Amino acid sequence: MKPMPDSPLPWHRSQWQQLNERRAQGRFPHALLLTGPEGVGKSHFARQFAQSLLCNGPLATGQACGDCRACLLVRAGSHPDLSLVSPLEGKKSISVDQVRGVGHYLSLKSQYGRHKVVVVSPADSMNVNAANSLLKTLEEPNEGSVLILTTSRPAQLPATIRSRCQELRFGEVVQKEAAPWLKSQLEGDENPLTLLALAGGAPLKALRMADKELVSLRKDLFTGLERLAAQGADPISLANQWVKADTQRGLYWMYSWITDMVRLKATAAAPKISNEDMVQPLARLAAGASLQALLQQQERVVTVLRQEEQNLNLQLLLEDLLIEWRNCFAATKQRPFVQDDRI
Known part of the structure; x- marks a missing residue:
């Protein structure tokens, strides 16, 4: 940096x-x-x-x-x-x-x-x-x-x-100004769009997040949600993974991903989304759940974030959240297509 x-x-x-x-x-x-x-x-x-x-x-x-x-x-x-x-x-x-x-x-x-x-x-x-x-x-x-x-x-x-x-x-800083500046400040091969997504579009916050471990964690948590949506993962095991990682950050990422999925689902034209580096996998996930289910899941994430601050049993909170996430996709006939090398 x-x-x-x-x-x-x-x-x-x-x-x-x-x-x-x-x-x-x-x-x-x-x-x-x-x-x-x-x-x-x-x-x-x-x-x-x-x-x-x-x-x-x-x-x-x-x-x-x-x-x-x-x-x-x-x-x-x-x-x-x-x-x-x-x-x-x-x-x-x-x-x-x-x-x-x-x-x-x-x-x-x-x-x-x-x-x-x-x-x-x-x-x-x-x-x-x-x-x-x-x-x-x-x-x-x-x-x-x-x-x-x-x-x-x-x-x-x-x-x-x-x-x-x-x-x-x-x-808020528009991406066409933030991304080139951020790229000029990075010394490694980090993707500025990924970092901006991690930071909610804030360039200086993104610069502080130029951490390969953080980028890897984001990818791992999203992959876990993808596999869970495809009924190919265990919500209990995934909840255990989240507890050991940066739980609050993961919940904020999950909220951001669901928000983008709602925009993709509800808008005919190409909407503005926060996680532009993940638009294709998010679109695939959005196709596998109803708009109502996604909105309900969005509310559940907010609830867990509030409860997490009250020092309640985090493992159980995450297990319930991830089971409901899996159910969002189990309720539809269409399954999201999972691809491992897309982020």
Whole structure:
């Protein structure tokens, strides 16, 4: 895997242009809230824009020059006017002490005479006391200070914080932009479409999943479901395999596969599906079950995901789920054709 590029990501052009126009017009906000799905690069965008605010000679596009002393300090992680705040190692939450430190930091004079910038990521990991402390900083901003928050779950932030920030939204990344970029970042022979399917279309999440063992696990679990649908496997044995593997990830994959099968079953024209690298085997499976049975199975997967979080007997939950999966196909006369070398 190559290092992340020291430049904006291709699918961030619109958001970058919006902020650059505001800056040119003198309307740049003191607090930004970057929202959007996990893995689309919000934190990367925040750091890139922070660097551009601190750069001594930004380009006409608003991007940092990358060569000045300020840019070199940012890249080295030692710029005195930039602070990156996230949960401490081994912790899940941003503490109130960390946020109090943010308020004190922003009250200090910029050492390089430009801005003082703080990036809080993910902002939804702040505990209640930390969020309340941040509110005080937002209510009384210091001149030249810029606070950038990122979150994939904006609803988890207090409304009082959201209302004091200008929101910049990041949507899902289209495959024609994500796939070429992802391919350029991979050093092995991984299939970018497979990785994007693993990550739900999120490019940076897909990059983190460039793991051959994970790709192999996905293939094995899907093959097991295929054989079960063809009445050629034992649901008890398959459930045991899932328990020993990454169960929650497998359930999310199963939900994604069934969702694509429903789309293939319900749409006459070629539908947009998440698992484009598996369209043919998914279509074959979809042909072997009724739409109603697939919708019911989709609901069962959601139920098991909820129950799995309650630490119930996972083996029994999976056995019941996989028996019902097999029954989806046993109820039809047509059997899905199983082919081993199609993923």
